[in-house]
Amino acid sequence: MPEIEVFAPAKVNLALHVTGQRADGYHLLDSLVAFAPAGDRLRLAPADAMALTVRGPESRGVPEGPENLVLKAAALYGPGPAAAIHLQKCLPAASGIGGGSSDAAAALRGMAALRGVAPAAGAAVVKLGADVPMCLDPRPARTRGIGEELSPVTLPPLPSVLVNPRVEVSTPAVFKALASKDNAPMDEIPAFANAADCIGWLARQRNDLQPAAVALAPVIAEVLGALEALPGCLLVRMSGSGATCFGLFESDEAAAAAQARLAAANPGWWSAHGPLGDQSEAAAARRTL
Ligand SMILES: C[C@@](CO)(OP(=O)(O)O)[C@H](O)COP(=O)(O)OP(=O)(O)OC[C@H]1O[C@@H](n2ccc(N)nc2=O)[C@H](O)[C@@H]1O
Numbered sequence: 021m022p023e024i025e026v027f028a029p030a031k032v033n034l035a036l037h038v039t040g041q042r043a044d045g046y047h048l049l050d051s052l053v054a055f056a057p058a059g060d061r062l063r064l065a066p067a068d069a070m071a072l073t074v075r076g077p078e079s080r081g082v083p084e085g086p087e088n089l090v091l092k093a094a095a096l097y098g099p100g101p102a103a104a105i106h107l108q109k110c111l112p113a114a115s116g117i118g119g120g121s122s123d124a125a126a127a128l129r130g131m132a133a134l135r136g137v138a139p140a141a142g143a144a145v146v147k148l149g150a151d152v153p154m155c156l157d158p159r160p161a162r163t164r165g166i167g168e169e170l171s172p173v174t175l176p177p178l179p180s181v182l183v184n185p186r187v188e189v190s191t192p193a194v195f196k197a198l199a200s201k202d203n204a205p206m207d208e209i210p211a212f213a214n215a216a217d218c219i220g221w222l223a224r225q226r227n228d229l230q231p232a233a234v235a236l237a238p239v240i241a242e243v244l245g246a247l248e249a250l251p252g253c254l255l256v257r258m259s260g261s262g263a264t265c266f267g268l269f270e271s272d273e274a275a276a277a278a279q280a281r282l283a284a285a286n287p288g289w290w291s292a293h294g295p296l297g298d299q300s301e302a303a304a305a306r307r308t309l
């Protein structure tokens with residue numbers, strides 16, 4: 021069997037409302053997610069036993085042992101044909117764009133292809149991480165519950181710049197620091213005529229984790245300010261529990277120029293640009309037709 025390659029795109033919470041808390045402490049969320057062309061890459065080669073190597077520009081500090089979500093995800097398939105997995109880390113870890121969750125989801129897809137079975141589903145997948153189910157089929161969706169209730173949404177591609185100041189933010193610490201855990205859900209999602217229409221609607225939604233994350237890591241406010249000051253920027257917001265923030269722009273050209281400018285002014289920050297939207301395998305196949 022040849023090697024299998026799987027893409028693990030960055031997840032972006034375009035809006036993230038915290039609407040309650042379950043008895044077990046997990047928070048109820050109402051979020052609109054889309055996926056970026058930036059992401060990690062996994063290569064699975066058939067092997068006698070499961071193994072993992074982690075390399076790439078963002079691999080520093082990412083575990084190579086059984087605690088890596090890639091190996092935890094692969095273990096869900098039980099005994100049977102195994103793979104040597106190579107993970108190329110391009111997304112910063114612990115940064116609110118679900119790098120580890122997207123890697124886990126990509127490992128679930130890759131192992132399913134290797135074994136010729138359907139990808140794992142259900143409670144065991146949610147246990148890997150609340151964000152893993154939405155990353156299994158990385159296309160725009162409204163997510164509810166703790167992240168596992170998914171409704172597909174049609175969105176226009178949204179020209180974006182993603183920026184991370186290279187400060188890791190702990191997701192549990194941000195949830196713990198929330199002033200209010202019982203906020204209004206997102207407004208009903210209309211059919212969007214174009215990107216400007218969608219951005220106008222997004223401007224009226226929120227990321228309820230943003231104030232708590234800024235209090236824990238004030239550099240996030242600097243990132244939001246730097247994005248906002250770029251020509252052609254229409255909306256800025258934080259993704260997930262931070263610290264990555266995104267700016268939405270009037271065009272792909274404006275986003276590319278803005279990223280170049282921001283990267284030159286802040287050489288220590290990670291950044292990427294590209295349209296947020298559908299990064300599923302079905303969409304990739306449509307693009308190559
Ligand atoms: C905040 C979000 C928004 O999409 O994104 P990230 O910042 O991680 O990208 C997610 O809910 C994070 O999902 P994920 O990172 O997979 O979370 P998990 O590993 O399941 O949980 C990490 C910890 O976050 C808290 N947690 C997570 C999800 C949730 N709905 N409520 C919570 O309270 C819990 O303290 C939990 O122990």
Ligand SMILES: Nc1ncnc2c1ncn2[C@@H]1O[C@H](COP(=O)(O)OP(=O)(O)O)[C@@H](O)[C@H]1O
Nearest residue numbers: 087088089113114115116117118119120121123
């Ligand atoms: N494949 C992986 N990539 C990144 N981090 C991982 C991975 N597997 C386990 N981890 C651990 O998970 C933690 C959260 O990482 P990540 O999923 O990238 O966070 P977030 O969802 O906030 O972006 C990291 O601190 C890291 O130690």
